[in-house]
Amino acid sequence: MAMYDQLCLLSGRAHPKLGHEIASYLGINLGAVELSNFPDGEISCRLYQNVRGADVFLVQPTGPAVNDNLMELLVLIDTCKRASAARVTAVIPYFGYARQDRKDMGRVPITAKLVANLITKAGADRVLTMDLHAAQIQGFFDCPVDHLYAAPILDEYFRSLNLPKSNLVIVSPDEGSIKRSLQHVEHLGGSFAIVDKRRSNAFETRQENLIGGPIAGKTCIIFDDMITTAGSMVGAVKVVAQHEAAEIYVGATHAIMCGQAAQRLVEAPIKEIVVTNSLPLTPEQKLPNLRQVSVAPLLGEAIRRIHRNESVSYLFD
Structure with missing residues (x-):
């Protein structure tokens, strides 16, 4: 029974392996749920x-199959509330x-707010999440939100490669990722560049120009929050390769990797792709x-401190 000081850790079917890793970090057993x-x-x-x-913690990323995993999370929350957690x-x-x-156009939903409402209405008293696609989504929840970042874990991995700072360039794959990429520059060193990305529609983007540099003969690391279809990331990789980078690494928190990703x-000419295990x-x-690095210690420590x-x-x- 996963109870320690009234702490109970449960996992849905979206990512039970991560649930077990978090339980191992906490030194408890994962709760029994069918x-x-x-x-x-x-x-x-x-x-x-x-x-x-x-004090119940439900581990359930809402990645593919997103609708099934989201609904299962809602059912788990309701089950625990009705069991008097x-x-x-x-x-x-x-x-x-x-x-x-x-x-951003007429007659479209704000689905992030809708899903936040569903989670809180189902009975969630608190949300613990990581690297939201947009940080303001924290405000969509009518309950406390702890928003963690995987950047320190990714940076720790890249530091272990002992890449020379004098030859390192951190590349932002688009203008929206500049702040995130600059934080990596602060911790890893090196110079900074930006790929100019233009979105054609919800499914297509094009990358044309490189701002900053030079990157010829340099080791480049391109950071993003997620890799979905890999279109944006591979487009950025191609721009960097065209500017004669010596080696190209990719780092991302969420490896969704659907379709032709x-x-x-x-x-693509990528030496190494580094992602977390936020998704299986x-x-x-x-x-x-x-390469996959674990966020279980980060989530486990957050759970311990919240409890x-x-x-x-x-x-x-």
């Missing part, structure tokens, strides 16, 4: 332990539906040059 589907696809849930008065924290390493965070990444990887996504009512701020400052 999740299945009725013949028509409806989700069935049953807890096999007492959570009355417990004292507090329920939704641990969402990857928050889906984050792209539609504003009305894996094929695009394999064909399928066998097809485990590319030869892909003990200690400060979490140093984890994401």
Whole structure:
């Protein structure tokens, strides 16, 4: 029974391996819960332990299949609330539906707010998440949100490669990632460049110009928050390669990698792709040059501090 000082850790089916890693960090067992589907696809849930008065943490990223995983999270929250849990924290390493965070044209939804409402209405008292696509989504939740960043974990990996700072260039794949990339410059050193990205529509982008540099003969690391179809990332890689970079690395928090992403990444001139385990990887996504670093210690420490009512701020400052 995953109870320690009234702490209960449960996992949905989206990423049970991460749930077990977090439990191992905390030195507890993952809670017993049975999740299945009725013949028509409806989700069935049953807890096999007492959570009355417990501080429950539900680990469930809402990545692909996003609708199933989101619905399962809502069912888990409702189950725990109806079983008289004292507090329920939704641990969402990857928050889906984050792209539609504003009305940028007529007659479109703000789906990020809708999903935030669903999670809080289901009964979540708190949300723990990581590298939201847009930081302002924290304000969409009518409950406290702890927003963590995977940058220190990615930076630690790249420091272990002992890349010379004098020959290093941190590249932002678009203007929207400038702030994130500058934080990597602060911790890794090196110079800075930006790829000029223009979006044609929701599915297509084009990358044409490089701002900054020079990068000829240099080692470049391109950072982004997520790799979805890999179109933007591979487009940035091609621009950097055209400017004669010696080696190109890619770093991202969320490896969604849907559609032709894996094929695009394999064909691109990338020495190494470094992602976190905020989402599980399928066998097809485990590319030869892909490295996965764990965020379980980061999430586990945040859970420990939230449970003990200690400060979490140093984890994401």
